[in-house]
Amino acid sequence: MIQPYTRITRKTALSIKLIMTDVDGTLNNGGDELSPAVANAMQNLKEHGITVGLVSGRTDPMLVAMARSLDIGGPLIAENGAVARITYKSGLVDLGYSRQPAVEALARLKAKYAGRITEREDNTERLIDIVCRADGVDMKDLRKCVGDVQLLDSTYILHLMQKGIEKGTTLKRLLELMDGPKIRPDEVLVVGDSMTDLSLFKLFTQSVLIPNPDLPEIDKKTLRKSARYISEHGAGEGFAEVVLRIINARI
Numbered sequence: 001m002i003q004p005y006t007r008i009t010r011k012t013a014l015s016i017k018l019i020m021t022d023v024d025g026t027l028n029n030g031g032d033e034l035s036p037a038v039a040n041a042m043q044n045l046k047e048h049g050i051t052v053g054l055v056s057g058r059t060d061p062m063l064v065a066m067a068r069s070l071d072i073g074g075p076l077i078a079e080n081g082a083v084a085r086i087t088y089k090s091g092l093v094d095l096g097y098s099r100q101p102a103v104e105a106l107a108r109l110k111a112k113y114a115g116r117i118t119e120r121e122d123n124t125e126r127l128i129d130i131v132c133r134a135d136g137v138d139m140k141d142l143r144k145c146v147g148d149v150q151l152l153d154s155t156y157i158l159h160l161m162q163k164g165i166e167k168g169t170t171l172k173r174l175l176e177l178m179d180g181p182k183i184r185p186d187e188v189l190v191v192g193d194s195m196t197d198l199s200l201f202k203l204f205t206q207s208v209l210i211p212n213p214d215l216p217e218i219d220k221k222t223l224r225k226s227a228r229y230i231s232e233h234g235a236g237e238g239f240a241e242v243v244l245r246i247i248n249a250r251i
């Protein structure tokens, strides 16, 4: 049963070494701007020795730019788990994923739903994932058409990707590859708002759901079943209030 974030105990707060947070719907409502409250929260975490990383459907260059401007030192996971680096200063990790299944799925969609599938321009910067919009096509029909390829709806855009790639498994792999004393999965707090974050909620015991009013009721229900805590406010403000709770609980 999901609990309000105010139930995060001192023991839990003290156990957290790394916070991995989603971006859209979690830190902000799209775009590049982050509120002063979020920037302060990041600074606060650094002062308390808690590392922060980003885990998002965005491209790697976008996450590198955001991590550099916030000066956060944790891992970056882009394209919903398909592309990753240990910090914004290090190189890409070879995760062994392929774009070919998504390329083929997109071709099938375009053939079947001519004129209704629009690719987004940042596909040229994506290495594995393909993003598109589908006008007036039911998700069920889209799923049937893409077959064995993942189709994720982040509420901002649809993602097509090789099966088996997800944020949660990539984060587990990165924890093994990180230098220095090992961080255990139960020392990581994951934060997210949508179905693209479900694998994080399932694989990591410490998790916070940031409520997203734009989600279908069925997704809200699924996410609430998997996450441990929920913030009161939505994107940005919700993240900041959870960070404040963690820092105050540690004192």
Ligand SMILES: [Mg+2]
Binding pocket: 022, 023, 024, 025, 026, 154, 192, 193, 194
């Ligand atoms: Mg999100």
